[in-house]
Amino acid sequence: MGMNDTILKVKNLTKEFYKNKKLFTAVDHISFQLQKGECLGIVGESGCGKTTTIKMITQLLKADSGEIWVDGKQIAGQKQQNRKEIKNLYTKIQMVFQTPQDSFDPRRTLGDGIMESVYNHRMSKKEARMRMEQLLQQVELPLELAERYPHQVSGGQCQRAAIARALAIAPDILICDEATSALDVTVQAQIVDLLKQLQTEMNLSILLISHDLALVQHLCDRVLVMYQGKIMEEGTPDAVIQTPKTEYTQMLVEAAMLGQ
Template structure:
């Protein structure tokens, strides 16, 4: 495997109640091509702040992020636009990520049109994408509030894949769905990862889902990486006390 994303000593601080708060504290990790990497930890551990920095939505206070050996912090204009064909995101609440006034098909095609894909090609690609995520083509003519949460999340995945990204970031992408639908979405992601040679970064607090999908896992606590390694090893033989606590809590919740 070769490294597609490299994060070195990444940090971010915010002012909270007039006090400086460290959200991410000098973390380093890599994502390999075709790999699924999980980032787990309770709410407020720094997962979402990390994702915002990886997707160029938040400027780090320190550290480097390299996508295919290119420093993403130096990207501007056309090169930044090209960056978003490489990395795409699927959000927690699918309905909130769509414009409620637009049909689902138009929203999916809009992301293609924004990246200079012609109208006819976008229309053809739309049909292929819906098929890929196991949605009927008539979904394209519906509005986000006219489909189920699971269908809407499949449509969101189709939209993210529309520009053929190399990396898919799923930020708590299944937590708003019921358990059966969650597993269906995870199985879909597994299949797409294989078919498209996708690298997936799965942000979650659900260790069962991470165990099911991820090759490696990173455990975050209070802005720090406290443990990382092969998922099987981390789940079955955790070395850090916080990781042990997370696993025990997950087992009790089953």
């Protein structure tokens, strides 16, 4: 893969917070790349810095130092683009969160929730409706679910609808932040299979944040192991699981084996 196949590049990214009046480094000079069409896992227990990393990539938090590049354009760091350019680049990134019900307005149907993101892209009502139905088919949900409200569907169905909504404007990068951890195990497996299928069909680049190595092994092409703000190791999931280089990874592997 050449450099121009890199859709997301993070270089020396750092973020510090004050915690109990002490300066605490949440993310410590991390660098990684996500290639087009690749699924990259960032794995580690809570507090390792993975959520802070995602918040910097999605501009919810400002990085203290380091660079973030999306599709060859710099969006954080010294030579960043203008605001409008950054906004355009952000239509390329969409998120799927841990609790799917939170992604939707409880007073509106799922169909409306999915169409909402398309409306902003100057589509007529008819076009938006067609796009929404096409998206429901893509995530394997029956069309009548469009008329239901978030509390009227199961967690798995709601997460499929949230994925449909994230895909509505055809992003290049889908960030899944613990997107299956609130679901039961059989539903988790179905959502992972769906993501895998979408990755192939749409040449989607997926950044999967998880504490669950078994899940990452099933879905990701490469994995980064994060601990105390640093990337401890990276490689294919099989390599990381079979020959962990650090005690910390060894511990994660053992936890994953126990869970199976």
